[in-house]
Amino acid sequence: MNDWTLICALADVPVLGARVVESSLKGRIALFRNSADQVFAVHDKCPHKGGPLSQGIVHGSTVTCPLHSWKIQLEDGQVAAPDVGCVTPFPVKIEDGQVYMQL
């Protein structure tokens, strides 16, 4: 369970951007990087209408879904009020400039 999978170099994820990670086990996961160089990963599927969160605009530690502008907090996958919902987050870490994820 505690296995960390190497995903990519941190430099491969744009600042305030995202990459799509396709896992054979868990499906599509959005990997985000914010302006403080923190990384987050959540299921690439908005709880509203299934929009690809990886394509949204990242601000602070939040992403705005490109389809209908729901805001998802990336630390815990919770949707920001007044909308309600959540998306599965995945643990991620950075070591020596490499991003690892627990799948």
Added chain:
Amino acid sequence: MRKLKLVMVGNGMAGVRTLEELQKIAPDLYDITVFGAEPHPNYNRILLSPVLAGEMTIQDIILNDLQWYADNDINLHLGARVGEIDRRNRSVIATSASGETITVDYDRLLLATGSTPFVLPIPGNDLPGVISYRDIKDTDEMIDAAARYKHAVVIGAGLLGLEAANGLALRGMDVTVVHLSDWIMERQLDRTAGKMLQAALEAKGMKFKLNAHTAELVKGESGRVCAIRFKDGSSLPADLVCMAAGIRPNVALAEQAGIHCNRGIVVNDTLQTYDPRVYAVGECANHRGTAYGLVAPLFEQAKVCANHLAEMGIGRYQGSVTSTKLKVTGIDVFSAGDFSGAEGTEDIVLHDPGLGIYKRIVLKDDKLVGAVLYGDTKDGAWYFQLLKDEQNIHDIRDHLVFGNAHLGDVGHKGNSVAATMPDSAEVCGCNGVCKGTIVKAIKEHGLFSLEDVRKHTKASSSCGSCTGLVEQILASTVGGAYQPADSNNKAVCGCTDLSHGDVRKAIRDHKLLSVADTQQYLRWKTPNGCATCRPALNYYCISTWPHEAIDDPQSRFINERAHANIQKDGTYSVVPRMWGGLTTPTELRAIADAAEKYKVPTVKVTGGQRIDLLGVQKEDLPAMWADFARAGMASGHAYGKSLRTVKTCVGAEHCRFGTQRSMDLGVKLEKMLFGMWSPHKVKLAVSGCPRNCAESGIKDIGVIGVDSGYELYIGGNGGIKTEVAQFFCKVADDEEVMEYGGAFIQLYREEGFYLERTCHYLERVGMEHIKQHVLENAERRKELHEKLLFALQNYKDPWAERFEDASGGALRREFEIIKV
């Protein structure tokens, strides 16, 4: 650190709103104590009328329940009367509901004591059965009297008096409204509208006695009031007398403490009284000579006051223009501004007694200064906006009185009186929001602004065509508390208090070259802005400083980053450019090949005369683009806030009616504007003759060929709000079309607010302004045109740029999936 102590006297809407604003910006600065004379938490006083009329209950109108005070650690003393302010020792001395003396020290004192009803100084004014109309207690008393007695008299035919009379009549009483003047609501309505309103209320069973001077209230055998007698000797039976003859700011406490008062507690633009530690907001305050009795200005005061209490020291309250709306179901009355007919004003009047409609618009120097509407008030919010914005209405004067089609656009026609809509009626067609949902959200969450309603319900948050309707629902639900935002000064988003205009100016004046620089310079409140402000800032930077500013892909919406249009299932649509709507067998073959190769599920001809391939996977985009490039095709920018298409008819090249070579000109225009980013999308059309087959009348720039040259139309829109383009000028040849059209577009690019279409831009700045820059001043026109050409020079097709990718793959990374 010891917290500062804030004491508030008064627990009404203005005061509590100030606390709410304060909690938002400085939640930990103060220990807060509130004294309220009434035994209730803060409620919406404006909605007492619907409660009296039996349309709502007290529970419905509570704005902040006791839990709210507890959650915010506010020490609340209900039913407590403050008897004294000891300014020397900075303390407030009150008597609690149970009779104990409470002394509380303060560092800052906020007076929100509201107002008291004016009681006529006549004999009998203290008899049982004589009341004023101010709070829940009065309302309860009226409801109770209505159940037991027959005759009611309301003194004063102002807003409050009429609402009280209506409520009592609905509860079965025989109501007469007694009024001093010639007509009712004379402060808010002119004579004609007043008389129409009177007739409508009489039809509902109310009676009126005008020009009536009350002499005394007569005591009956039971000791209760039984009649009202007038100075002319006549009298009327009255078991209940409701005085609604105006309000007086409640200043007794302040005066006793030696704080300067003059028809209200005198405050400056920061809502500070003559004692710097003491602030006052709401009906008790006199700001620049006015004590406001309506709630909307009080909210503006609350915001400013909270800012100063929070020690931020920015924001000034500079007075408000107010509007009035009568809350009597089935009767629509609206008034705003000055309609007294002062010197230099002109009236536009539309009066249809048959339909019961009266509209009077008062103009001065090409600006709207007042409006009175009766019967059809759906444009009230629009007029009020024009009035507040002091917009020049010269260009729209001829149809101003007919109102604005903002309301009742697509799907809402004929259904525009929000109050009469059933709860099940759909208001927002984009998000499927019904009226009932909006009303419920407004009541449950105590919403007062359009922004709040958008946030909570999503209504009017997509295409915006129902904005007017949502505003109406808001206005009819919260009553006078609704104040439309000042559209020219509205903050860009929650990340800043600055407006689009402010931001544009700062970027220009201080040569800000990136989103991050702009945010830092303008002290953005959030670390990287949000999805609303970032695209706007990015556009402002790159349009103001072409070739210098940094275009930040992460601040662009996905469509402009992926150079394709995201669809509901996360796939993309791809539209190659077809210059002027022209194509070739080679291009068509390339499209057919790509559709097969990438298994495109849907191929569709668009309204802009080109072909859309829908359902393309993002990772296939670069390869598809490479295929198109080999066939000589470039991005159609069907996804951008940019030049979309130039639609053409076949024109003189083929058509037997054609007067000009429209396809030719269309291609030239499209090539000139290729790669142009703009505040919103831009569409053009060129028709070869006045038959106008290219539909130039609904384009941002529409060109119509005539025998002697071309006519140019601007500001058309075929979308959300169908808007016919306005005639701009006539020019001689293709070169002039490009110069005049290009100059107009450049002006729009420089002055437009992000997501503002040309029709809205035109409405905001006025045709005169555009003519001044583009028509009347040839030098300025050439300068604008050259700036446009400069900004667009060396533009590289984004598709080619990505598959060629000189950066060694970085640009393509966006499209690659990491597989694990």
